[in-house]
Amino acid sequence: MDLSGKAALVTGGSMGIGRAIALDLAANGADVALTYRRHADGAQAVLAAIQALDRRGLVIQADVASFAEAQCAVETVVKAFGRLDILVNNAGLNRDAVVWKMSEEQWDEVIATDLKGCFNYIHAAAPIFKEQGCGKIVTITSINGLRGKFGQSNYSAAKAGVIGLTKSVARELGRYNVNVNAVAPGLIETDMVRQAPQQVRDMALAEIVLGRLGTPEEVAYVVTFLCSDKARHITGEVIQVDGGQYI
Numbered sequence: 585m586d587l588s589g590k591a592a593l594v595t596g597g598s599m600g601i602g603r604a605i606a607l608d609l610a611a612n613g614a615d616v617a618l619t620y621r622r623h624a625d626g627a628q629a630v631l632a633a634i635q636a637l638d639r640r641g642l643v644i645q646a647d648v649a650s651f652a653e654a655q656c657a658v659e660t661v662v663k664a665f666g667r668l669d670i671l672v673n674n675a676g677l678n679r680d681a682v683v684w685k686m687s688e689e690q691w692d693e694v695i696a697t698d699l700k701g702c703f704n705y706i707h708a709a710a711p712i713f714k715e716q717g718c719g720k721i722v723t724i725t726s727i728n729g730l731r732g733k734f735g736q737s738n739y740s741a742a743k744a745g746v747i748g749l750t751k752s753v754a755r756e757l758g759r760y761n762v763n764v765n766a767v768a769p770g771l772i773e774t775d776m777v778r779q780a781p782q783q784v785r786d787m788a789l790a791e792i793v794l795g796r797l798g799t800p801e802e803v804a805y806v807v808t809f810l811c812s813d814k815a816r817h818i819t820g821e822v823i824q825v826d827g828g829q830y831i
């Protein structure tokens with residue numbers, strides 16, 4: 585994939601899938617800015633790895649749930665790189681509980697981060713993409729947004745909302761030559777998953793027809809493809825990267 589001359593922004597790039605996406609975009613030629621909220625060390629390590637690839641990098645601390653911070657982050661990237669071509673909405677978290685035990689805080693935090701966070705960045709980047717007549721937006725949803733998941737009503741609702749957001753924005757921005765797609769991972773070996781109870785991991789593993797968890801890099805490869813010119817006639821799609829976990 586040739587992304588040379590492109591400028592990308594990845595939310596939640598300090599670890600896990602976002603880290604792999606930031607590094608793969610840079611390995612394919614893009615300058616990459618990443619946001620994070622808590623893991624400054626992780627974000628700085630990703631920045632160093634981007635720079636080691638001879639690309640420009642940028643780290644921004646910003647809570648994706650903040651509308652104002654999203655606007656500011658996008659402005660900072662455009663100021664630093666002189667342009668923005670690619671937006672990857674990756675930042676997310678889960679706060680699992682069965683619905684009758686779920687607190688209002690658990691519901692609100694997941695919706696604010698996983699769903700509103702995507703809106704915040706798309707809202708900030710859309711005028712730039714519209715004006716320049718091109719752009720790529722990829723949102724990271726989940727197979728649990730397609731099928732629902734026991735103990736994840738907040739997360740599944742947010743990720744289903746992300747799919748609706750993606751498809752609607754694809755319709756709105758298509759006339760401006762902007763591709764908007766979602767990637768839906770299954771269980772991927774990251775901190776988010778390492779913290780899950782062993783029983784939950786084992787049950788998920790039993791569902792995966794390829795017989796193993798995915799890697800962050802395997803999600804990143806698909807994101808990079810969607811951000812490339814080779815995917816120029818794909819928009820409004822949800823591509824599962826799940827080893828057949830949800831067929």
Ligand SMILES: NC(=O)c1ccc[n+]([C@@H]2O[C@H](COP(=O)([O-])OP(=O)(O)OC[C@H]3O[C@@H](n4cnc5c(N)ncnc54)[C@H](OP(=O)(O)O)[C@@H]3O)[C@@H](O)[C@H]2O)c1
Nearest residue numbers: 596598600601620621622623647648675676771772774776
């Ligand atoms: N792992 C899986 O099996 C899996 C499956 C399906 C979908 N996904 C989705 O893939 C995405 C990445 O997941 P992951 O497994 O890589 O998670 P992870 O290892 O926990 O990393 C999450 C990233 O999001 C950032 N983040 C979280 N809340 C944030 C906030 N409020 N503002 C800004 N950044 C925030 C974190 O930043 P800091 O820690 O630096 O604050 C971190 O960089 C998420 O959207 C997740 O829902 C994951």
